[in-house]
Amino acid sequence: MADFGNEGMADLYRRPGETSTVYADVSQDASDPRRTSTLRQRTVAEALSQAGAPVENVAAIEAILEQPHGIGGPVSRLIVAREGVVELSELLPGEPLAELIVGHGAVPQLAPLLIQRPRDVTYVVAEVGRDGGEIRLARLSRATAIAEQSVAGETEFITKVHGEDNFLANGRYQHHTEEIWKRNEALVASALDAIVRDSGAELIVLTGDVRARQLLVDQIAPATREILTELPANTRSSGATNEVLQQELERHIASILAHDEYGALERIAAGAGREDGLAETDFWGVLRSLQHAQVDVLVVAPDAMPVDELIALDREPWVAAPTDDTLGATSLGPVPAVDALLRAAILTDARVVVVSPDELPKRSSAAALLRWPTVSSATD
Incomplete structure (x- = not known):
């Protein structure tokens, strides 16, 4: 369950059977964490029962909430249970x-996940020293690294000497040591280039010894350098903590996601008045485009839906208005409109961006960037 990108969401949306969903603030009260946990479980259990969740789902969710999560500061948890699992x-x-x-019904309520983690960002952490380095490949949806590589270089003559005796010999020794550092970082650079090339990583955070960082940056490929940011700290040294590194990662990942949102909104604003039909800002037009798997990027404002519910379907076209023909698909029943739209988007491999209404043209409730023009625009 730790690895949960859009493919995992699509799989969850496809499975049959009603689900119980809980999104809860699980930040701990440092003064009395046990009391915080007990009160939260009691509240969640009551809310789930009122929503119609079966007892086996309530028990499964309570068991998760009892587990310590080990994360300091503000944190929330999203849990989906089906048939007690x-x-x-x-x-x-x-x-x-x-x-x-809290919710219970035919479709899991995943909007909070898409708000706080719109997509899965792949990134790399490289911690280097003059003897080599460690590289970790990670994804935003994973609690731990998905791959790790340690690069060990030469260690003999790795330390420079100081002193005035035999200046010439010392000079040759210093130069030899510098060459060893350079060769060691060339090994790290090669490994880092390969990982970036194969993984499609969007961010590299580089930390470690300052001279090692300099030598590494000089030797990496241009494509690697484009996504690299240096953290001026040596997290590889003894006694170092990862707090600063974590803050840097969070800041840069947030910047990547904000750039996604800005780019989508900018393209929608630019295309709203054009005749090429590649931007849709009418709610019902967006719904029709989702039904045709035409949406490349769905932008929704959950608090501005013009209808409370839409119909979820068991197969294509995945979503329908209450008066629509379901084209042979079986209705799963009415579900909250935003959940129906998000489900249809994920199941048709569209990217999702969640915004507030005032960010969309004419304070619309939904907009979309399309994969191909609408029929009317293409034939005009």
Whole structure:
């Protein structure tokens, strides 16, 4: 359950059977964490029962909430259970969206996950020293690294000497030592280039010895250098903590996601008045485009839906208005409109961006960037 990108969401959306969903603020009260946990479980159990969740789902969710998560500061957890089995349990660091959101029905309520983690960002942490370095490949949806590589270079004559005796010999020794450092970082650079090339990573955070960082940056490929940011700290030294590194990662990942959102909104604003039909800002037009798997990027404002519910379907076209023909698909029943739209987007491999209404043209509730023009625009 730790690895939960969009493919995992699509799988969750496809499975049959009703689900119980809980989004809860699980930040601990440092003065009395046990009391915080007990009160939260009691509140969640009552809310789930009122929503119609079966007892086996309530028990499974309570068991997850009893587990210590080990994350300091504000954090929330999203849990989805079906037939007594927890299918999703995601910790989402950062300020919670609400104290508690609970639901039960045909479609899991994954909007909080898409708000706080719109997509899965792949990134690399490289910690280097003059003897080599460690490289970790990670994803935003994973609690631990998905791959790790240690690069060990030469260690003989790795330390420079100081003193005035035999200046010429010392000079040759210093030069030899510098060459060893350079060769060691060339090994790290080669490994780092390969990882970036094969993984499609969008960010590298580089830390470690200052001279090692300089030598590494001089030897990496241009494509690697483009996504690299240096952290002026040696997290590889004894006694170092990862707090500063974690803050740097969070800041840069947030910047990547904000750039995604800005780019989508900018393209929608630019295309809203054009005749090429590649931007849709009408809610019902967006719905029709989702039904045709035409949406490349779905932008939604959850608090501005013009209808409370839409119909979820068991197969294509995945979503329908209450009056629509379901084209042979079986209705799963009415679900909250935003959940129906998000499900249809994920199941048709569209990217999702969640915004507030005032960020969309004419304060729309939904907009989309399309994969191909609408029929009317293409034939005009």
